[in-house]
Structure formats: structure tokens, C-alpha cells
Amino acid sequence: MNLKIKRIGISGIYLFISLFLLADEGMWLPQLLQATGVYQKMKQAGCKLTPEQIYSVNQSSLKDAIVLFGGGCTAEIVSEKGLIITNHHCGYSSIVGLSTVEKNYLKKGYWAKNHQEELYCPNLSVSIVVRIEDVTKEVLKNTNGITDKKERNNVINKNIQEIVQKATQGTHYNAVVKPYSYELQYFLIVYETFKDVRLVAAPPEHIGKFGGEDDNWMWPRHNADFTMFRIYASKDNKPAEYSPDNVPYQPKYVIPISIKGYKEGDFTMVYGFPGRTQEYLSSYAVDIIVNDIDPRRVQLREKKLNILEKYMKQSEVLNLKYASAYASIANYYKKWKGEMLGLKKYNAVEYKKQLEQQLKSILQNKPTALDSFNLVIKNFSELYPKYQYYQRLADYYQECFMAIDAIKYIGNFVDFFTEYNRYKMGLSNQLDKLKTQLSKSIPYSFHLPADKELFIALMTDYFNTIQEKDRIPFLDSLYKQFQQDVQKMADYLYEKSLFLSEAALKDLLSTESDQKIRDFESDLFYRLAQSVKLNFYSQILPNIKEIEESITDNQKMFLKLMMDYKKDKLYYPDANSTLRVAFGKVKKYEPRDGVRYNYFTTSKGILEKQNNNNEDYYVDDSLRTLFIKKEFGRYADKDGELHIAFIASNHTTGGNSGSPVFNANGELIGTNFDRCWEGTMSDIMYHPEICRNIVLDVRYTLFLLDKYAHCDWLLKEMKIVQ
Numbered sequence: 001m002n003l004k005i006k007r008i009g010i011s012g013i014y015l016f017i018s019l020f021l022l023a024d025e026g027m028w029l030p031q032l033l034q035a036t037g038v039y040q041k042m043k044q045a046g047c048k049l050t051p052e053q054i055y056s057v058n059q060s061s062l063k064d065a066i067v068l069f070g071g072g073c074t075a076e077i078v079s080e081k082g083l084i085i086t087n088h089h090c091g092y093s094s095i096v097g098l099s100t101v102e103k104n105y106l107k108k109g110y111w112a113k114n115h116q117e118e119l120y121c122p123n124l125s126v127s128i129v130v131r132i133e134d135v136t137k138e139v140l141k142n143t144n145g146i147t148d149k150k151e152r153n154n155v156i157n158k159n160i161q162e163i164v165q166k167a168t169q170g171t172h173y174n175a176v177v178k179p180y181s182y183e184l185q186y187f188l189i190v191y192e193t194f195k196d197v198r199l200v201a202a203p204p205e206h207i208g209k210f211g212g213e214d215d216n217w218m219w220p221r222h223n224a225d226f227t228m229f230r231i232y233a234s235k236d237n238k239p240a241e242y243s244p245d246n247v248p249y250q251p252k253y254v255i256p257i258s259i260k261g262y263k264e265g266d267f268t269m270v271y272g273f274p275g276r277t278q279e280y281l282s283s284y285a286v287d288i289i290v291n292d293i294d295p296r297r298v299q300l301r302e303k304k305l306n307i308l309e310k311y312m313k314q315s316e317v318l319n320l321k322y323a324s325a326y327a328s329i330a331n332y333y334k335k336w337k338g339e340m341l342g343l344k345k346y347n348a349v350e351y352k353k354q355l356e357q358q359l360k361s362i363l364q365n366k367p368t369a370l371d372s373f374n375l376v377i378k379n380f381s382e383l384y385p386k387y388q389y390y391q392r393l394a395d396y397y398q399e400c401f402m403a404i405d406a407i408k409y410i411g412n413f414v415d416f417f418t419e420y421n422r423y424k425m426g427l428s429n430q431l432d433k434l435k436t437q438l439s440k441s442i443p444y445s446f447h448l449p450a451d452k453e454l455f456i457a458l459m460t461d462y463f464n465t466i467q468e469k470d471r472i473p474f475l476d477s478l479y480k481q482f483q484q485d486v487q488k489m490a491d492y493l494y495e496k497s498l499f500l501s502e503a504a505l506k507d508l509l510s511t512e513s514d515q516k517i518r519d520f521e522s523d524l525f526y527r528l529a530q531s532v533k534l535n536f537y538s539q540i541l542p543n544i545k546e547i548e549e550s551i552t553d554n555q556k557m558f559l560k561l562m563m564d565y566k567k568d569k570l571y572y573p574d575a576n577s578t579l580r581v582a583f584g585k586v587k588k589y590e591p592r593d594g595v596r597y598n599y600f601t602t603s604k605g606i607l608e609k610q611n612n613n614n615e616d617y618y619v620d621d622s623l624r625t626l627f628i629k630k631e632f633g634r635y636a637d638k639d640g641e642l643h644i645a646f647i648a649s650n651h652t653t654g655g656n657s658g659s660p661v662f663n664a665n666g667e668l669i670g671t672n673f674d675r676c677w678e679g680t681m682s683d684i685m686y687h688p689e690i691c692r693n694i695v696l697d698v699r700y701t702l703f704l705l706d707k708y709a710h711c712d713w714l715l716k717e718m719k720i721v722q
């Protein structure tokens, strides 16, 4: 491999770099588009908006209609009455939360016919950015000369607290200060957060999640991944706790919707809250990700998925029990597989090595910078093996131990018993807590046979992979106690554990007795769960944190050197769940030799994929009829077809789900919801050839609201540009 790379030599490197220069890579800071020179590039790419139309603090701008939705998605405001669109998979848990067997909105969909029918979603809040300010100087105040890391962090944290307090004092706003680019910069972000958010419209799952896990992360795509909510506010248009008296929020800006369509090469812009990327990692880090971390996680998840799938097929009850766990395991399982594929295909490790070599040669006659560079590389070479060591153990904690429900559930008792012993208080004081704890577990929310099978498969993997010296001591002794027979160990634990016996648990609650507590504490399954938990929180996590801090320090230096000396590209801070703009083009791609994908899909594809024996590909009669009769109305493309989804070269990641996708005029043409599988490496290395985001065509959204669900009242609220 090395030889081959050497032979490619300078021209090869040139080719590589020039490819990247053409890239639509980047998640830019909306408040600095002009200052960083990005706006110029956007204009060249076809953008017709001014920087102030995209982001302004003084006048209303697009940013006022971009919403941070729930835990980590994006949504966009599309009416004067606070109506927002996000993804179906972002609204999923809210829809599930409102559903019962009798009123199963997940299955049947939900279409409110008026404001009264809009359903309040507890625990859902949305935030809108009020302003973003560079506070680097203020954050670093009084840190000069402090060499002790802890002391420095304390000063920084104190400064941050002060900044946040100053920014929010006397207002109803909330604020955060976030580090960007490995702490090279800090920005204050002030938000207005609304807590009364109501479900307005959701397609049935067979439309919103059409294609299920098979189609997830894939192109061509045919699901209507959207849900609509409405933001409610007090009568004076301020955030308020839920109240029937609240009224629809009046936004500062409403996004117009274009049904004119798009063509290949058209400018696109995604505006939202991307979660996490790591574009400036060194070759050392990428090597570990592609050759160690991703493969391990994938193989552990594959074991879990196979077992869960088997049980889910056994009954409807089991299917429901594991559906959401299965979906979330499957989502990143598939993503990591795609990521590895891409990183290998494009020789990411070698590419990173070349970048490092290039930087080194640029620094040849700059002794101070070269010294820094050499030190950083040396530090990486020492830090990453340590990181790898602990990360492997952390992965086993996360992907193996925490995937076994019994360990998770029994582990929940650790704090309870610790507190009980510490305060030596009577059980009665704790009884309520314990009762709540137990009510969650009787009957168990997990299925013991499935869980036991997971235990056997994952523990076997642990003992086969992790050497004796690295094993959690208690686990190792247990393993030996059972003659290194995991099956035997599982038989014993699952049969004998007091925690898995309803009778024993009821007895524990019936009369207070220290002896009973002691019996429970000496339960082997309890001691196993306890040792796993203690090991993680007292050994693995602190070590990882410490190493990560050092890595951050070195990454900071590394990135600074690149920014200062390698000026062949514009640098953007890695995604950190803050507001960003990505621009690109509507664009097809060729995932493999001989395979070409078009840039849009149509309703024809839904009929092609239809299989009513498979719920993932179920098409109901009324939708089918609309498609067959081509009752597309004004939502048809110029080609006469109903377009469902399209792909573009915008650089996006998790968190961009639900983000508005704009045309050059700032009109909404779609809602972002996924990426193409072969290009999921873009979290680490964006490649223009293969990295595409997947967008739900807004015309399919409107078609469903109009022709399928007859929600005219919602369409009337929107600004639709013909």
C-alpha cells in the first residue's frame, strides 16, 4: 500500500486535493458568511440571497424560521401561525407517546382538522436562535499563564457562567456557550425556547417510514419523512408552559414554499443544527475508527440484531417490545458499515497521511511551527494507542453490557442500595423509590429468553476478545467459577437471581429487613451489574475523558497549523449541534462501478416497491389510486410525475434531520432526512463524488396534505409559490 501511494507521488496528491477544492464540503457559520468569504462562494454557486437575508440580528431573516427541534433535530416555520415541518422520524417518539392501541396515530397517521384537534406533546420543546456572538475573549479571560489544566478549566467554566447569566438576565431567553474548532473559538448562542408544541399532522407509518430499515440510509428513497407541529405561545407571543389559553406563535419570519421544482445542478442550501462531525482528525485517529472502532461496533450490533429479529418474528407483542430498540441499533449499525466502506474506498488513512506530509513540507523552514507540528504528531502517536485501549473497553460497556436488559435493570439498583447503606435509613424512607423502580420492572419490560440469548452471545464475545488482564475482575472470577462456560453462567444467573424473581421482589417490599437487602446485595447478578457499572464510571470513563482532553489540545494545535499555513481551503468548525448553513447542488451520483443513480424519485417507485405482504412496503388503496390516476394536481413536476425525494451534495449529518432545503431564492423545496449510504463517511471525510444528502420533495408533503388527508386549512396557511 505504501509503495503504491509513493508511486502516485506529487500528481496524485494534487489530484486528491483539487478534488476536495471543488467540494461542496462545509457546515458554515451563518453569522460569519460574509466575514469568512463563504458568501462569495455561495454566490458563485448560484445563491440569490443576501447574507442579511440568511442571518441577521437586526431584521427578520431566514434564521428566525429555523427551529432546533426536541433533542436533536431541525424544523422550519412555514406559516404565520407557528406551523413547523420536521421529519417523521424526529416526531416519532411524540407520535408514539400520544398513541394508544385504540388511537394508534403511529399506524394510522394523524391529521388535525382545526386548532382544537392539535395535540399537546409533553416533554417536547423547540428553540429558535435569537443571536450568536463570538465570546472567545471573554471565555479565555484570566486564563493566560495558567498551566494547570483543571485550574484553567475552572476559570473558563466560571467565565462561561457569567457570560450566560449576563446574556439572559432579565429576559425569557436561555443561552449556551459552545466551543468550536477544538476550543479555538467560543460562541454564545441565545435561544428562545417554547414548551407548548402540538402535533398537527403525521402520515401513517407505512407512508412516513415506507421502506423501513431496508431503505434506511439508502437511495433511491420513497418515504414521506415528515410530521407537522405547531408552536404555541402566550397571548403576548412569548414562550409559555402548556395552557389551553395559549395561542399559535407568530414568527418573525415565514418560509415560502416553492412548488416549481428543481433540476440537476440547481443551487441548494440546508439550514439547520448538524450534530457532530470530525473532519480534522489525524491519520492516527482515522486508522483506529476504520480498522478498530467501526468494525467492532458493527459486529457486536450484528449479533444483537440477529437475535432480536428472531424474537420479534415470534409474536406481535415481542415485535412491539423491541421495535424501537431494534430501529436505533440498526440505524447506526448500517451507518458505520457505510462509513467504513467509504473510508476504505477513498483510502482515508493514506489521504490523511498525505495531508500531514504536505503540512510538514510547508513548515520545513518555519522552525517554531515545525516543532509544534512534530510535537503534535508525536503526541498523537502516543495518545491514540491509549485511547484505543480504553475505547475498546468503553465499546464493550456500551454495546455489550448495556445491551443486556438484565444488567441495565439490575444496575439501576446500585444507586438505591448505595444510598440505603450510606444513610443507614430505614427502608421505608426509600420504599417509594423502590416501588417506582419495581413498578417499571414487573412485569419486566424485557423478554427473559431473548435477553438471556443476548447475554450469552455478547458475553461470549467479551470473554473471547478481551484478555484476562483487561477483564473486569469480578466478571473474570465469575467466568472461572462457572468453568469458563457462559451458557452455564447465564443459566444460573437468569434462573437464580432474586432480581428476576417476582416473588422475591414482592417479599423485599413486604417487610423491612436489613437481611433482605444484604441478600439482594450478594446476588451474583447484582454483583455482576455493580462491577460493570463501577468499572465504567471509576476506571474507563475518567481515563477516556483525560485522554480526550489531551487529544483536543493537540487537535487544536494541529488545526491551527493547518489554518495558518495550509491555505488551499476554507476551514469550518466541526458540527457541534449549533446553527449551520451547508450549500451544494442537486446532483446524481455513481456509488459503484457501473451503477448510476438519478437525482430524484417518483411515485412510480412506490408502486414498484409495493408489497402488501411486507408492512415496510405496504401501500394503502387510497394512496395507490391517487398514484395510478395521477391525481397530482399542482404538485406534479414539469415531467408530469409526482416527485418523492431528491439528492444533493450538501454536507449534512445527524441533527440535520428535518432541516429545510432551500433553492437559490430561499424558498423551501424539501426537508432533509438522510444521507446516501456510500457517503456516510462525510462525518469524517467529505468526498464530492459520493456524499449526498437525501431530501423529501416538499411537493410530496403538500400532495399528501392536500389529496390524501384533505387538510386544506393547513395549505391555506402556507405561502406557496407557484
Ligand code: ARG
Binding pocket: 089, 209, 212, 213, 216, 217, 327, 328, 331, 654, 657, 673, 674, 675
Ligand atoms: N437514517 C436516518 C437518520 O439517521 C433515519 C433514521 C430513522 N429511520 C429508521 N428507519 N430507523 O438518522
Ligand code: GLU
Binding pocket: 073, 652, 653, 654, 655, 656, 657, 673, 674, 675
Ligand atoms: N436521519 C439523520 C438524523 O436523524 C440525518 C441523516 C444524517 O445523519 O445525515 O439527523
